[in-house]
């Protein structure tokens with residue numbers, strides 16, 4: 001009985017911490033940016049921070065299953081959904097900041113960029129995937145979907161590879177950091193290789 | 202809609218009253234970045250770690266006041282000094298915009314040697330004091346358009362490159378001018394580490410056609426905002442070619458060579474499809490990965506500054522330089 005209580009307390013406080021940290025970082029970011037305290041070009045910093053933040057959270061959510069398996073800590077799985085959802089929140093901020101502060105609601109420019117620039121096109125694809133994952137993580141929808149849910153959510157690996165490519169193509173010459181991210185995405189994919197082989201059978 | 206701020210006239214000679222837009226501006230290295238959240242590179246980077254321990258011990262670089270006459274003014278609102286000196290592409294000191302101001306404070310500019318050589322009648326060597334004394338200094342307010350589609354308005358101090366070249370008496374073989382940045386991996390961490398330096402081949406080299414170099418707009422700058430250049434802006438001496446993308450305006454120059462053939466240039470070597478030799482600001486020719494039709498003008502104001510404006514051909518200096526490119530296909534010669 002007490003064991004169970006501690007268990008749910010740990011889950012509660014960890015989730016609370018995830019909320020606080022993720023939201024605090026975002027609020028601080030926009031607070032600094034609006035007040036022009038984020039270097040000379042706050043738009044660039046905001047795009048960078050929300051982009052990397054979303055990618056970090058996405059990869060973190062993908063690390064949870066392998067970690068839980070390896071360390072026999074099924075408790076970790078309890079946080080996967082929340083972290084995945086925050087990754088989506090960050091990427092939504094990334095996209096909206098691009099629209100509002102980078103192209104400044106010049107819809108013509110926005111649409112052209114999405115169509116003509118491969119790295120933006122790929123970012124758009126990734127964000128659509130992440131959107132469908134976020135929507136279907138609502139428990140009711142998840143139950144309705146049955147086995148199709150897992151199928152859909154497997155595309156998170158595709159999203160992570162697309163984002164890696166988006167990152168790689170967005171830089172001028174500093175390819176080391178995006179290359180490391182792509183490496184991490186591929187490693188995570190490799191961790192689940194048995195599972196992936198099963199999907200294709 | 203693209204808004205056009207303070208762009209009624211593109212003339213640079215109007216002695217208009219200058220509006221300095223000096224908002225409350227605090228440079229603060231983001232708390233978030235210190236958490237290493239910005240990316241793995243921040244966690245791994247030794248410069249980030251150095252920040253934790255030694256930031257306060259470093260003495261900042263000292264600039265000195267310069268005397269100069271005012272000549273070229275512009276109607277554009279100036280970019281605040283704090284932004285001009287903290288948002289720099291100078292990969293020798295790191296690839297993030299705020300790396301140079303953090304990593305360049307110990308840069309030693311005195312003694313300095315700038316050599317002018319090649320196809321000249323008289324080779325020259327300028328030492329540190331010569332940079333400020335050999336020619337009368339003047340202030341020029343120029344727009345600076347980065348190839349990444351942002352721009353600034355900066356009050357440079359310097360002298361026309363043409364004066365320096367004339368002094369060296371170029372011979373008839375001199376067709377191009379080749380420039381070179383200092384190569385000193387001990388002082389410039391980007392030159393000793395591929396990760397910090399962004400994979401660029403050093404030393405940084407740039408070039409101009411001789412007639413471009415002799416154009417009265419082309420400036421050798423030794424200062425900005427009334428003082429000598431801080432290292433992150435290319436101390437002690439740099440080029441400023443206001444109708445070309447910023448990467449042409451090479452920093453911390455040690456060699457100027459007059460040559461017969463078109464010299465290699467750093468970004469062109471790195472990605473020839475993306476960066477040409479000419480690199481004239483041209484809203485009609487996009488970078489393969491982004492549009493060059495408009496730009497974000499950095500002044501004061503935070504996230505909500507509506508700062509997107511149309512990019513002008515030759516960055517608004519068409520009247521002064523378009524004749525240099527008569528009969529040239531500017532799409533091919535990007």
Ligand code: HEM
Nearest residue numbers: 044047048051052054055091098123124126127163167170
């Ligand atoms: C339509 C969707 C998207 C658009 C329009 C977009 C736009 C951009 C832009 C303009 C940049 C370059 C920022 C700069 O260099 O100043 C960028 C970088 C980046 N984006 Fe996106 N992005 C999109 C989707 C995504 C998604 C889905 C993710 C991740 C989950 C993501 C993660 C990143 C990362 C990690 C960077 C590199 C950070 C940097 O170097 O600044 N983006 N994005």
